[in-house]
Amino acid sequence: MSDVDPARAYKDVIAELTVAADALRDRDRARAAELARKLVDLDEAMVRAADRADRSRQAVDMQWENILETLANEDGLLLKLPPRPDPDADPDELDAKSMASDRAAAAVIEAAERRSWFRMG
Numbered sequence: 152m153s154d155v156d157p158a159r160a161y162k163d164v165i166a167e168l169t170v171a172a173d174a175l176r177d178r179d180r181a182r183a184a185e186l187a188r189k190l191v192d193l194d195e196a197m198v199r200a201a202d203r204a205d206r207s208r209q210a211v212d213m214q215w216e217n218i219l220e221t222l223a224n225e226d227g228l229l230l231k232l233p234p235r236p237d238p239d240a241d242p243d244e245l246d247a248k249s250m251a252s253d254r255a256a257a258a259v260i261e262a263a264e265r266r267s268w269f270r271m272g
Contacts (some may be wrong), residue, residue: 208236208250214256221263232255 215233222228240248 203245207245210249211252212251218256221260224267225263229257 212233219230222230
């Protein structure tokens with residue numbers, strides 16, 4: 152017969168399981184807190200990205216309206232629909248694309264104004 156008391160062996164195993172479960176709960180609690188912090192950070196980043204996207208769209212819309220007004224008197228030029236957003240555009244290139252859009256819009260407006268000035272002059 153064995154020298155180990157079955158009740159004592161059971162209690163020892165349960166004690167080990169309890170320690171392991173407590174450690175796992177502590178680890179899970181810490182991980183949940185870490186994930187909650189990351190979720191807050193990601194949510195804030197999403198809000199900033201959405202705000203920046205809205206401001207970019209508004210700027211493009213204003214540029215488009217400005218160009219339409221500038222080119223309103225051009226014969227045979229039909230511009231009705233604004234450019235559509237590129238769903239594959241790289242968000243990291245937003246600043247460069249925005250500056251390129253500003254330069255292109257300024258060039259169109261400058262060319263139209265020069266043309267208008269030459270027609271009047």
